[in-house]
Amino acid sequence: AQTVTQSQPEMSVQEAETVTLSCTYDTSESDYYLFWYKQPPSRQMILVIRQEAYKQQNATENRFSVNFQKAAKSFSLKISDSQLGDAAMYFCAYRGNDMRFGAGTRLTVKP
């Protein structure tokens, strides 16, 4: 079974600074997709960024980028120029034969 591990239950960042959230996963599949979702207090899970495992280039979406290390099975999320609205729970997710989520990292942004 695939497992997704987020080792940081909570993280804090100063506004305008950069923060990196960690995620590792375990799988025997060769084709899969990885995602970062954001869940603000409204509870709506929102897709932040996705990465196809067959692509070597790291995905980027504006202030959000990933560091995908396939051999190490690592998929970290970097948030640059952090904003107050970035405060939320962040979930790393793996989609292969099914979709699995990590336990989440609560990000606090300090003004």
Add this chain to the structure above:
Amino acid sequence: ETGVTQTPRHLVMGMTNKKSLKCEQHLGHNAMYWYKQSAKKPLELMFVYNFKEQTENNSVPSRFSPECPNSSHLFLHLHTLQPEDSALYLCASSHGTGDTEAFFGQGTRLTVV
């Protein structure tokens, strides 16, 4: 708004009650999912429906009964629940069960008393 709507947003029910959670999407997606989100635990996949057919049941107790009458609607029927079933229940949908991301509803916060 992601296009996935869940009702009710909050539900309090006794252990002997019967209630249903509803999920609706008009995104043209073929796959729909129920997840359970408990505090400090990973999201737990409960059920997967693809083209109205249940394709996955992750050892969910029979007190949870899903129903998918069409590709746009998904229900979760609840009966004789336990207090440990209290959680946020999230519905999601996707174009298929393969390579695309899932779109989530806002969830139903369930409290079993």
